[in-house]
Amino acid sequence: MSKKPETLDSQAPAARSSEAERRELDRKQRAAAKLRENLMRRKGQSRARRAGEADETQGLPASSPSAAKTDESS
Template structure:
C-alpha cells in the first residue's frame, strides 16, 4: 500500500509541475506581447504618429462640459 501512495504522490507532483510549466509559458507569452506593444508605442511616438491603443474607453478623460448658468 505504501508503494501505491508513493506512485499517487509522484503522479500528482508531475501533474502540478506540468501545470506550473504551462503557467510559465503563458506568462512568458503575455510578457512578450506586452513588450512588443510597448515598443510599437515608442516607435509611433518617435515618428509622430498617434498611438493605436486597445485600452478601455472608460479610461479616457471625457471632454469638459461647459456650464450654461
C-alpha cells in the same frame, strides 16, 4: 480487514508532483508569452510616438483663455 495494495497510493504523490510541475511549467510559458506580447506592443507604441510630430501644446487645451466658457446663468 483486507489491506489495499500500496502501488496505487505510492504512485499518487509522484503523479501529483509531476502534474504540479507540468502546470507550473505551462503557467511560466504562458507568462513568458504574455510578457513578450506586452513588450512588442509597448515597443510599437514607443515607435508610433517617435514617428509623429512633436506636441506643441502648452498645458491642457481647455485651460486656454480662448476656450473659456461664459457663465450663462447671469
